[in-house]
Amino acid sequence: MDxxxxxxxxxxxxxxxxxxxxxxxxxxxxxxxxxxxSIIADTRTRHVxxxxxxxxxxxxxxxxxxxxxxxxxxxxxxxxxxxxVLEYDKMFGAKTAEDIMxxxxxxxxxxxxxxxxxxxxxxxxxxELPVVDGRGALIGQIxxxxxxxxxxxxxxxx
Numbered sequence: 001m002d003x004x005x006x007x008x009x010x011x012x013x014x015x016x017x018x019x020x021x022x023x024x025x026x027x028x029x030x031x032x033x034x035x036x037x038s039i040i041a042d043t044r045t046r047h048v049x050x051x052x053x054x055x056x057x058x059x060x061x062x063x064x065x066x067x068x069x070x071x072x073x074x075x076x077x078x079x080x081x082x083x084x085v086l087e088y089d090k091m092f093g094a095k096t097a098e099d100i101m102x103x104x105x106x107x108x109x110x111x112x113x114x115x116x117x118x119x120x121x122x123x124x125x126x127x128e129l130p131v132v133d134g135r136g137a138l139i140g141q142i143x144x145x146x147x148x149x150x151x152x153x154x155x156x157x158x
Contacts, residue, residue: 006154007147012117013110015150016131016142023130023141024048028058028098032069035061035097044145049130049138050101056136059101062126069100107132110139114147 001009024038024045038048050059094100107130108117121127121144128143 003151003154007151008113008115010114010150010154011110012108012112012114012131012142015114015146016110016140018146018149020044020141020143020146023138025051025055025138026061026097027051027053028096028101030097032094032096032100035100036066039063039066045128045141045143046126047128047130047141048097049105049141050097051138054135055138057105057107057130057132057138059098059103060105060130061097061101065100065102069094105130108142109133114150117142118147 020042024042024047026035026038026048028050030038030050035048039045046063048061049057050061052058106120106124106126108120110131110133117129120129127145128141130138131140131142133139
């Protein structure tokens, strides 16, 4: 089996803990200050995942969402031709994670292949994804650095 085939058949569960053991999470009711503090607490991650009391993934906050929150007037003017311009209006009054989170978060399962993960990342121009179980509970995250590390291990035969 060549390197590409090995990488394509490697599963998320095989690499998801190489760098980030526990993803950054907040509750929907967390203040925007708590969201910002969570992002700063672990600079290896570019997302904060919003979970309910059962640890089910209900939203995500990407780093660029935080930039939109911090500078909504800039985002609104820069993206003036987007159909989402009205979304920037809510950023002006955002007080909680729920106000700035994406309610349709992308995610993967531990059984997904790295090839499938890479496709999702490339299609959505992101570099990390939450990993959920069959109930939708957050169990981890996978990022592009972990995929690169898996590739290097395969290449080096480790």
